[in-house]
Amino acid sequence: MQPAHNDLEAQNARHHTEHQQLVFEWDRLNYHIKDKVVLSDVSGTVSSGEMLAVMGPSGAGKSTILDILAQRTRPNSGKMSVNGNETIDMSSLGSYVEQNEALLGVLSVRETIQFAARLSLDPSTPRKLIEERVSETITGLGLSEVSSNRIGNAIQRGISGGQKRRWSGQPHQSGVLLAIRNIAVQHNMIVIASIHQPNWETISLFDKLLLLAQGKTMYSGPVDRLDEYLAQVLERPVAMHANPTDHALDLINTDFFSDAKEGQNHIDELSSRWRTRGGRYNSVRTTLETRPSTEEKESTLDADPIHVWSQERRVAKQSIRRAFHQTWILIERNILNYSRNLLAYGVRLGMYLGMGFLMATVWVNLAQTTTDSRFIFTPLHFLPAFLEERQVFMRERLNGLYGPGAYVIANSLCTLPYLFVCAALFAVLCYWSIGLHPGAVEFFRFLAILFLAVYAAESQSAVVAAALPIFVAALAVASFLNGFWMCVGGYFIKAVNLPRFWYFWAHFIDYQTYAFDLLVVNDFRGLVYDCQTLADGSCHCDYPSSLVSQGICQVRGDDVLNALGIGGINSGLYAGILLAITLVFRILLYVILVFKKR
């Protein structure tokens, strides 16, 4: 659904595709992982408007064959083609729906489908046409009544599990499948689904069946000829009123064989029967062997709408205009997501407010009596929301909707205003009650530094979660990094006293170093603090004071800064370095997402 450098041509091509008969074939696909044979010589075919069910016991290779057909996994050998054309980009032609489909819980059903349609269609597609498509899909899936309900997530309840499956197209119920079947027939689409233990009503909605066991083909052909195959070839006729697929699944299940070797022999025997006598059930045409020569192919290729469409979509994927368009749609979607997402921003805002309140009340007037002011940046609450967003990105990227560039730009931009609001509320709550520098310029500088530091911290968390998409693992690494940066940033030990090994590298790549130093300089420069007058009348300051020798029992802020070794820092340079570190995190995020496919 994604044309093109020439939009009109591309839409024509798409129109053709919808009304053209497609034949998707795969021939002798083999796949192994090390010595383990996962798929062995699996062939099959399915045409437009048809539904194919992939079935088999656990570990049969169902997920693997789907991954191969969707070009998410490369087979070790074998061929795949659409209308005889092997140079097909499946992500441009189809979509892949996984069992636990990642959706943004705070969007409504209609919004979710709308964004998916806008992301996949060409920028020039009229809004009216998109709305028509969206309405058709909602009606087709029987979701009209709940179309304005939210999908729901761990915190906010939304549509029911069954309705969610209907939207994501998980074929567990015959009602869902009937809806999918209607859409497939109406739009001349091919549907391939892995399905467990269907009843006869459900399986009869499928036209074809691919039955696998231990990676081998047990049957591949029309559903309504399965009982014939079982009776005539395997000599195991189906009992009257029994479900042929249940019978076939029982036959190929080796779980209850006492001996693994015996089970293996049983499957080998069934597989050999299929190889020798199954040909007439499997209607794989021989196009993969008798396809035209290269010259013939080239001359017919241009006229082939599949080829044209696929080419157009490939060009479209690279077009700058399309990239901008998609980035904009993602920004719109993020704004909706963040503004409604209690998990993503409600909790985080609450945390910043709580921290601000705590500092304001616990450390009240702290700065007037002592000369220590430190803030800790804990970006861990950012992880769950980022992981949800990342999952959605991975699915949409694998389906060819957009790339990591659009995602990272949209995420980086949309995070800014929300973090700014969090930082501003935090600053307003605690700045004056702690008794930080009373100047207005210093307040705004404080806010700017805090905002930059929080953004850097969140960017670091995004890098960690992008590389390690498991919540507890990301949490552990991000917590470790936070502790690490605190150690080398000069939080526990004055930076100048750090062991040289840590000081000369870790200290200077630590974003907290620059944030803390900037905050401390902002707070101390230009102020004078009272020191303690002891019982014997002598003056005690926490830091060496240039004023005590002049008979004044006070310490200048600049004396404190000199004692901390940061009296002479260039604030502009430090802010620049903080920005540069954040930029490096954002680039790293992009690079990780380019290479990480799941």
Ligand SMILES: Nc1ncnc2c1ncn2[C@@H]1O[C@H](COP(=O)(O)OP(=O)(O)OP(=O)(O)O)[C@@H](O)[C@H]1O
């Ligand atoms: N990355 C991998 N490393 C090792 N073995 C693997 C890997 N991926 C799959 N396999 C093996 O390949 C076989 C087929 O796996 P696949 O996930 O395709 O089966 P399945 O039919 O989808 O199973 P299930 O119904 O249980 O999900 C299994 O025996 C599995 O253990």
